[in-house]
Amino acid sequence: MAALTEEQTLIKDQAISWASAEAPVSKFRAMRNEGNEGGFAEPTWSAMVEMGWTGILVPEEYGGSDLGYLTFGLVLEELGKQLAASPLFASAYVGATALLLAGTDTQKLSHLPRIVDGSEIVTLAVDEGPRHAPARTALEAKSQGDKHVLTGSKTLVLEGMSATHFIVVARSAGKAGEAQGLSLFIVPADAAGLSRRPMKTMDSRGYAELSFDGVEVSDADLMGPVGQAGEVLDEILDRARAGIGAEMLGVGSQAFAMTLDYLKTRKQFGAVIGSFQALGHRAAELFAAMELARSCGEAALQEIDAQSNSVAKACSLSKAKVGDFLHTMSNQLIQIHGGIGMTDEFDAGLYLKRARVLETLYGNQSYHRDRYARLLGF
Amino acid sequence: MTAASDLDGFRSEVSEWVQSNFPSALKSFDLGADSPSEKGVSGEFRAWRQALADNGWGTPTWPKEYGGAGLSDPEAKVIRQEIAKVGAFNPIPPMTGMGVTMVGPTILEYGTDEQKAKHLPGIASGEVRWCLGLSEPNAGSDLAALSTKAVDNGDAFILNGQKIWTSGAHISQWCGAVVRTDPKAKKRDGISFVMLPMDQKGVETRLIKLISGASPFCETFFNDARADKSDLLGDLNDGWSVVKRLLQHERQSQTSAPAAVKIDQEPLQEQAKRYVGTLEDGTLADPDLRLRIVENLMDAEAHQLTVSRITAEAKGQVKVSAAASVLKNSMTRVAQTKAELTLEMMGNQGIGWEGEQFSEEELRSVRDWLMGKAMSIYGGSAEIQNNIISKNILGLPETTQQG
Ligand SMILES: Cc1cc2nc3c(=O)[nH]c(=O)nc-3n(C[C@H](O)[C@H](O)[C@H](O)COP(=O)(O)OP(=O)(O)OC[C@H]3O[C@@H](n4cnc5c(N)ncnc54)[C@H](O)[C@@H]3O)c2cc1C
Ligand SMILES: Cc1cc2nc3c(=O)[nH]c(=O)nc-3n(C[C@H](O)[C@H](O)[C@H](O)COP(=O)(O)OP(=O)(O)OC[C@H]3O[C@@H](n4cnc5c(N)ncnc54)[C@H](O)[C@@H]3O)c2cc1C
Numbered sequence: 001m002a003a004l005t006e007e008q009t010l011i012k013d014q015a016i017s018w019a020s021a022e023a024p025v026s027k028f029r030a031m032r033n034e035g036n037e038g039g040f041a042e043p044t045w046s047a048m049v050e051m052g053w054t055g056i057l058v059p060e061e062y063g064g065s066d067l068g069y070l071t072f073g074l075v076l077e078e079l080g081k082q083l084a085a086s087p088l089f090a091s092a093y094v095g096a097t098a099l100l101l102a103g104t105d106t107q108k109l110s111h112l113p114r115i116v117d118g119s120e121i122v123t124l125a126v127d128e129g130p131r132h133a134p135a136r137t138a139l140e141a142k143s144q145g146d147k148h149v150l151t152g153s154k155t156l157v158l159e160g161m162s163a164t165h166f167i168v169v170a171r172s173a174g175k176a177g178e179a180q181g182l183s184l185f186i187v188p189a190d191a192a193g194l195s196r197r198p199m200k201t202m203d204s205r206g207y208a209e210l211s212f213d214g215v216e217v218s219d220a221d222l223m224g225p226v227g228q229a230g231e232v233l234d235e236i237l238d239r240a241r242a243g244i245g246a247e248m249l250g251v252g253s254q255a256f257a258m259t260l261d262y263l264k265t266r267k268q269f270g271a272v273i274g275s276f277q278a279l280g281h282r283a284a285e286l287f288a289a290m291e292l293a294r295s296c297g298e299a300a301l302q303e304i305d306a307q308s309n310s311v312a313k314a315c316s317l318s319k320a321k322v323g324d325f326l327h328t329m330s331n332q333l334i335q336i337h338g339g340i341g342m343t344d345e346f347d348a349g350l351y352l353k354r355a356r357v358l359e360t361l362y363g364n365q366s367y368h369r370d371r372y373a374r375l376l377g378f
Numbered sequence: 379m380t381a382a383s384d385l386d387g388f389r390s391e392v393s394e395w396v397q398s399n400f401p402s403a404l405k406s407f408d409l410g411a412d413s414p415s416e417k418g419v420s421g422e423f424r425a426w427r428q429a430l431a432d433n434g435w436g437t438p439t440w441p442k443e444y445g446g447a448g449l450s451d452p453e454a455k456v457i458r459q460e461i462a463k464v465g466a467f468n469p470i471p472p473m474t475g476m477g478v479t480m481v482g483p484t485i486l487e488y489g490t491d492e493q494k495a496k497h498l499p500g501i502a503s504g505e506v507r508w509c510l511g512l513s514e515p516n517a518g519s520d521l522a523a524l525s526t527k528a529v530d531n532g533d534a535f536i537l538n539g540q541k542i543w544t545s546g547a548h549i550s551q552w553c554g555a556v557v558r559t560d561p562k563a564k565k566r567d568g569i570s571f572v573m574l575p576m577d578q579k580g581v582e583t584r585l586i587k588l589i590s591g592a593s594p595f596c597e598t599f600f601n602d603a604r605a606d607k608s609d610l611l612g613d614l615n616d617g618w619s620v621v622k623r624l625l626q627h628e629r630q631s632q633t634s635a636p637a638a639v640k641i642d643q644e645p646l647q648e649q650a651k652r653y654v655g656t657l658e659d660g661t662l663a664d665p666d667l668r669l670r671i672v673e674n675l676m677d678a679e680a681h682q683l684t685v686s687r688i689t690a691e692a693k694g695q696v697k698v699s700a701a702a703s704v705l706k707n708s709m710t711r712v713a714q715t716k717a718e719l720t721l722e723m724m725g726n727q728g729i730g731w732e733g734e735q736f737s738e739e740e741l742r743s744v745r746d747w748l749m750g751k752a753m754s755i756y757g758g759s760a761e762i763q764n765n766i767i768s769k770n771i772l773g774l775p776e777t778t779q780q781g
Contacts, residue, residue: 280764285764
């Protein structure tokens with residue numbers, strides 16, 4: 001764990017005790033069993049708002065506490081351990097980040113306080129196809145005077161069914177595949193011509209597919225200059241990746257803890273299975289991978305807070321290394337639990353399924369290995 | 379803790395001193411190839427070593443009375459950084475063999491005042507080289523199985539037996555050895571740690587040639603070799619706790635890249651571009667190799683970040699920590715993989731043994747690759763580190779390493 005300030009330690013402790021008492025994995029399971037379309041339980045969400053977590057990234061002038069990304073990461077990690085579901089990440093982390101980095105003063109003033117008090121859920125709509133590829137954005141934004149008409153579709157939009165607003169990545173110029181020509185618009189969910197459908201994913205969270213059929217927005221809804229959002233989009237996505245990294249650390253370290261516990265209690269051949277060297281060494285390798293991954297995950301959040309010029313590299317490193325660890329860890333969680341690990345009644349499967357979704361979001365490991373190499377110039 | 383502002387003042391002091399004392403003639407000196415000894419080096423080299431030693435900066439955290447400078451870990455780091463900044467190096471650790479990294483810290487902990495005064499200054503100044511007689515033909519990972527005997531004859535211990543893989547034994551002045559002093563006691567309870575001079579009739583060394591072609595270590599034979607009784611380190615028959623501590627220091631010293639690594643070394647990806655070429659979009663022409671290089675660079679970065687994180691968590695106090703096993707294994711993996719990738723990218727040029735068809739860099743890469751295989755064997759093999767992690771860190775019951 002990084003060296004924390006007093007305030008960070010307080011919030012981390014609060015997150016640990018709240019998540020284990022009020023949002024344990026059993027609550028997530030209950031919600032999944034009910035088939036909740038929104039993908040989260042309302043009381044869980046309003047408790048988070050009350051605790052002030054929705055304001056961690058937001059400056060005080062907009063009603064937040066401005067505590068930074070590492071602090072938010074600590075909360076996301078603890079929520080990850082319990083698979084606690086809510087729009088906290090999509091709205092108060094990614095949505096707020098997009099507004100802070102790209103929003104106009106008016107947009108910030110109108111949305112940030114409402115993100116903080118939970119009355120708005122603002123989420124980013126970026127992916128369109130099977131792979132995360134922002135440059136391949138095809139959703140078209142045709143400018144007509146001070147109007148822009150949006151046509152196209154988005155997929156895997158986080159909390160898309162409960163969102164009140166979407167921050168939409170659209171193409172104002174150029175062809176799909178070109179990094180240039182992208183714009184960001186903030187679009188209310190009830191805009192004429194915008195429709196959404198839930199996507200049922202293996203992690204039982206709330207995602208939506210969006211369809212834009214000539215949705216009209218104005219210059220006032222444009223975030224930043226038209227056609228020039230590529231760079232800021234990268235910055236937004238990097239912060240999102242580091243946040244996913246933090247949650248992945250939580251999911252992975254919980255999977256490790258469950259596995260270690262089983263190694264110490266399950267007996268076969270007259271001994272606890274953790275006494276077999278094959279498994280002891282596997283646990284040692286997993287532990288080492290976890291420690292190395294933690295360093296990468298925390299460093300990314302710290303680089304963001306420090307506004308360093310190597311944020312992009314650090315965030316790709318985090319997404320790739322924490323993702324690699326979680327991938328292996330979630331597989332071993334099942335394997336080391338033997339037949340029990342395969343049952344729906346046991347929690348291992350919930351962690352495995354969440355793991356794969358987190359790995360996929362905002363670029364999987366291979367995406368970020370490639371990106372890291374490009375950032376290093378090869 | 380030293381305040382940051384004090385550290386800044388100290389930094390400029392060090393920087394000035396290094397710049398005016400480091401002989402520019404030594405700038406291209408390659409500390410990596412062979413560990414230098416006092417006899418084989420130039421006058422400038424000797425003067426630089428002595429200048430560092432006079433400040434106590436070869437071993438900055440050691441007490442002043444024993445040749446150190448009594449500085450804090452953050453201050454020592456400043457010295458390391460400032461020395462590296464101008465392409466200089468601290469020759470003292472490699473010149474003492476196992477002295478600075480392992481023997482010295484253990485004497486500081488277990489030694490009597492008399493032993494500290496006798497042995498530490500020679501290490502701190504870089505003038506006395508030490509080797510370690512631990513491993514034996516039948517006692518490797520299972521070190522406690524050692525059988526070299528030491529018998530008390532009144533004023534000295536008389537040693538008989540054989541050690542193996544003793545690094546630098548042929549050029550060392552002193553040896554720290556674990557020996558059996560109570561053959562009737564349980565395996566770990568009858569061992570003592572003694573220190574003895576190498577230049578005596580009862581000690582004989584024979585060089586062992588390695589796969590890399592180098593012969594940096596020996597078989598060491600003790601035939602009635604003498605270790606003075608005042609050179610027993612720690613209590614009689616308590617050598618196991620001394621050597622366990624010593625091995626922790628060894629592991630700790632192997633958690634980061636060797637000090638000799640040059641800072642201006644060409645990055646792996648640039649070297650790869652030179653050998654492999656690039657595609658139109660600037661990516662490496664061999665996409666499979668490219669991804670494996672990225673992974674290695676990421677692993678190297680993850681390792682460095684972990685070293686920093688553990689240091690930050692310890693609030694600047696660098697202690698021998700349980701995490702050393704994790705770091706030793708990750709350092710080993712990064713270095714061995716890097717050596718493999720280097721050879722692979724060099725292709726036909728990466729298989730040379732000697733001769734002018736191959737560049738010096740290419741030939742060295744081959745030898746380094748071979749030598750690097752030892753990293754996962756010495757200092758507690760990779761498997762032994764995993765045993766330590768699973769038993770000591772994770773608390774899993776052990777079924778191996780009994781006795
Ligand atoms: C889909 C499915 C279908 C099945 N169908 C049948 C069936 O039709 N009939 C039937 O009788 N059974 C069936 N089984 C049970 C199956 O045979 C057991 O799950 C299997 O024998 C493992 O036992 P376990 O689950 O108790 O795990 P455990 O034996 O408790 O193993 C837990 C973990 O410890 C490891 N381990 C155990 N011992 C050692 C050791 N000595 N050294 C190293 N590692 C060790 C295992 O590899 C595993 O990773 C089925 C299981 C599944 C998942
Ligand atoms: C370059 C180099 C320098 C060295 N310098 C010195 C020196 O200066 N002084 C000195 O005393 N020694 C030195 N050594 C020796 C070194 O400490 C030993 O090689 C090491 O302890 C391993 O012992 P071994 O070679 O006998 O291998 P073994 O112990 O026989 O091991 C053989 C294989 O079995 C594995 N193994 C052994 N036990 C277990 C277990 N319980 N669980 C799982 N796997 C196991 C090992 O990991 C290894 O892969 C050096 C070695 C090298 C290569």
